[in-house]
Amino acid sequence: MxxxxxxxxxxxxxxxxxxxxxxxxxxxxxxxxxxxxYNLLDTRTIPxxxxxxxxxxxxxxxxxxxxxxxISYVAPYLRPSFNFAAYVNKSETLQxxxxxxxxxxxxxxxxxxxxxxxxxxxxxxxxxxxxxxxDLGLETADLGWLITxxxxxxxxxxxxxxxxxxxxxxxxxxxxxxxxxxxxxPHWLGFSTQEIDKKLGFFQKNFGLTGNEVRSLTVKxxxxxxxxxxxxxxxxxVIREEMGFTPDETKQILLQKPKIFMKNQKGxxxxxxxxxxxxxxxxxTIAKMPQVLTCREFRLQQRYLFLKHLGxxxxxxxxxxxxxxxxxxxxxxxHFATEVAGSSVNAFNEFLKTL
Amino acid sequence: MLIKDAPVIWExxxxxxxxxxxxxxxxxxxxxTIIAAVCKGLNEMECRPPVDFVCIEGNPSGKLTVSVKPSxxxxxxxxxxxxxxxxxxxxxxxxxxxxxxxxxxxxxxKGTKVAKLIRENxxxxxxxxxxxxxxxxDNAFKDGKVVERTTWRHVKLENMNRFLATxxxxxxxxxxxxxxxxxxxxxxxxxxxxxxIRPANSKLxxxxxxxxxxxxxxxxxxxxxxxNEYETYLRSLIHEIGMKLHSSAHCxxxxxxxxxxxxxxxxxxxxxxxxxxxxxxxxxxxxxxxEHENIIRQKSAALQ
Numbered sequence: 001m002x003x004x005x006x007x008x009x010x011x012x013x014x015x016x017x018x019x020x021x022x023x024x025x026x027x028x029x030x031x032x033x034x035x036x037x038y039n040l041l042d043t044r045t046i047p048x049x050x051x052x053x054x055x056x057x058x059x060x061x062x063x064x065x066x067x068x069x070x071i072s073y074v075a076p077y078l079r080p081s082f083n084f085a086a087y088v089n090k091s092e093t094l095q096x097x098x099x100x101x102x103x104x105x106x107x108x109x110x111x112x113x114x115x116x117x118x119x120x121x122x123x124x125x126x127x128x129x130x131x132x133x134x135d136l137g138l139e140t141a142d143l144g145w146l147i148t149x150x151x152x153x154x155x156x157x158x159x160x161x162x163x164x165x166x167x168x169x170x171x172x173x174x175x176x177x178x179x180x181x182x183x184x185x186p187h188w189l190g191f192s193t194q195e196i197d198k199k200l201g202f203f204q205k206n207f208g209l210t211g212n213e214v215r216s217l218t219v220k221x222x223x224x225x226x227x228x229x230x231x232x233x234x235x236x237x238v239i240r241e242e243m244g245f246t247p248d249e250t251k252q253i254l255l256q257k258p259k260i261f262m263k264n265q266k267g268x269x270x271x272x273x274x275x276x277x278x279x280x281x282x283x284x285t286i287a288k289m290p291q292v293l294t295c296r297e298f299r300l301q302q303r304y305l306f307l308k309h310l311g312x313x314x315x316x317x318x319x320x321x322x323x324x325x326x327x328x329x330x331x332x333x334x335h336f337a338t339e340v341a342g343s344s345v346n347a348f349n350e351f352l353k354t355l
Numbered sequence: 356m357l358i359k360d361a362p363v364i365w366e367x368x369x370x371x372x373x374x375x376x377x378x379x380x381x382x383x384x385x386x387x388t389i390i391a392a393v394c395k396g397l398n399e400m401e402c403r404p405p406v407d408f409v410c411i412e413g414n415p416s417g418k419l420t421v422s423v424k425p426s427x428x429x430x431x432x433x434x435x436x437x438x439x440x441x442x443x444x445x446x447x448x449x450x451x452x453x454x455x456x457x458x459x460x461x462x463x464x465k466g467t468k469v470a471k472l473i474r475e476n477x478x479x480x481x482x483x484x485x486x487x488x489x490x491x492x493d494n495a496f497k498d499g500k501v502v503e504r505t506t507w508r509h510v511k512l513e514n515m516n517r518f519l520a521t522x523x524x525x526x527x528x529x530x531x532x533x534x535x536x537x538x539x540x541x542x543x544x545x546x547x548x549x550x551x552i553r554p555a556n557s558k559l560x561x562x563x564x565x566x567x568x569x570x571x572x573x574x575x576x577x578x579x580x581x582x583n584e585y586e587t588y589l590r591s592l593i594h595e596i597g598m599k600l601h602s603s604a605h606c607x608x609x610x611x612x613x614x615x616x617x618x619x620x621x622x623x624x625x626x627x628x629x630x631x632x633x634x635x636x637x638x639x640x641x642x643x644x645x646e647h648e649n650i651i652r653q654k655s656a657a658l659q
Contacts, residue, residue, distance in 0.1 A: 070414045085428040089408055098432050105435035298377060333626055353375055353619045354610070355456060 101144025149186035185222035221258035249287035257290040295329040361400040368464030375622035378456040396630025405429035452586025457611030478615030491603035495590040
């Protein structure tokens with residue numbers, strides 16, 4: 001990766017550095033103009049004996065004469081570098097981004113980002129976008145996070161961004177919902193309205209959602225809508241075919257816990273198998289409380305075995321001493337041990353050390 | 356935590372910690388989790404401020420202004436967090452297999468040397484092995500494929516104890532053979548007077564004590580004190596016990612309950628793997644090592 005970075009830098013960095021700040025570009029012009037003067041001087045130091053140049057007749061300024069011209073900005077260009085740290089003290093754009101709280105070190109991981117970001121000018125390319133985003137209601141902390149996640153947002157045209165917001169308004173999302181979407185999903189504004197429309201349509205068609213349900217899903221988990229659709233399809237397959245939930249239950253799970261469709265299916269299947277085969281929890285109960293599927297297997301196992309050790313397993317809501325699955329997986333261990341299991345944290349810790 | 360300076364804590368990472376390794380997790384994963392927890396904790400504390408950036412501005416023929424300000428090139432937002440995972444050295448002094456749970460000693464920072472010394476001293480470890488009679492699996496563990504089913508009702512505790520006693524006796528005989536001294540010599544006699552000794556070879560497993568602590572057929576638990584063991588060896592031991600008892604058995608759990616002077620009580624549970632708890636645990640471990648100096652420096656081949 002480093003080699004790629006250096007390659008891309010060295011080819012274009014010469015021209016890009018000139019653009020990253022006005023001071024720097026001035027320096028570049030100055031360097032060029034002074035360079036040509038030096039060339040003239042050089043040719044004059046070795047005069048040709050045979051021909052008499054007309055310029056030779058002009059009075060020649062002595063080298064010893066004091067120079068009043070400011071040539072302090074004549075300096076070599078910055079060398080190609082593999083990170084932003086080399087440029088940040090000289091580039092105003094980068095300094096502004098740091099003030100916004102953008103984590104530049106994270107951006108270096110993608111080799112396309114540094115050359116792109118270095119050629120931006122804050123006043124010209126970034127300012128208007130930031131004004132646009134703050135008008136939507138984003139805080140400064142959100143902005144830094146958003147740019148860290150999606151630096152290519154400055155590539156999008158402002159009119160396009162407005163169109164994308166208008167699309168959401170047209171689809172009856174109110175301002176709060178739009179703010180939540182942009183805040184939670186930094187990549188949302190990078191998708192065209194056609195793409196977003198297609199993705200929303202996919203969810204509506206595949207899970208049989210009504211308009212309001214699509215809106216509540218979008219606001220609950222904006223990242224799911226723009227997530228890799230192949231992964232969503234795979235997880236739908238896992239939930240419907242491998243776990244055996246009906247389409248209605250799948251929809252219930254989607255609306256209650258959309259995160260399940262973004263998780264890695266392997267860990268989820270393990271949790272499910274433990275729930276269904278070891279703990280004998282029926283599918284309907286799991287569909288009603290899909291939070292349990294996001295719990296990691298070892299955590300579920302620890303708590304279940306502790307309850308079993310105490311002899312307090314009772315997952316039937318119609319009988320006394322019922323323990324809800326949500327209470328089983330949520331909250332800290334201290335809360336679980338005292339409130340749910342009716343024991344103490346120390347006893348629970350002792351038990352964990354026998355596993 | 357009273358100390359708020361991250362460099363102070365960083366310098367203090369010079370000993371071992373004792374963690375409880377959960378089953379179905381590799382040692383490498385435990386190591387990475389611990390490193391991540393320590394780095395996260397350190398980065399949340401007060402870290403080194405950015406170095407100064409000397410800036411000379413103005414026309415050189417006129418007057419120049421020199422200003423010193425914090426360098427942005429050294430800002431955590433630009434160069435990344437102060438403590439990254441690659442900075443922290445961490446190594447284990449006893450390797451536990453994937454299915455094994457229990458006491459795991461990890462050397463942190465300069466403590467990797469301590470971990471190495473402990474490893475090279477070959478202290479004894481105590482394991483608790485749970486087995487189940489009646490079924491043999493292809494890898495001798497519960498997650499393997501069942502390859503054989505047998506009856507187990509004829510197996511009694513006496514049979515088990517008798518076999519375990521012979522096993523222990525044969526291992527103790529082996530122990531003297533592998534000590535590296537001629538058995539007919541005076542030295543060997545003196546060594547034998549001191550009690551059990553440690554083997555010269557680091558590859559050969561030696562069992563010093565083995566007994567059955569729980570026998571509820573078909574399930575049983577045996578406790579074993581040994582040196583140079585490894586997970587496959589312990590699993591095959593259960594398999595062998597099953598065969599020698601004219602039945603078959605597979606292992607259901609392997610737990611390391613003691614490593615030299617470190618017991619499960621000292622071990623840190625997975626939910627407590629935070630910088631605060633790790634530092635407290637490190638202090639406890641230093642205390643234990645101070646009480647028992649021979650854990651690092653050993654003088655004789657006798658078992659300690």
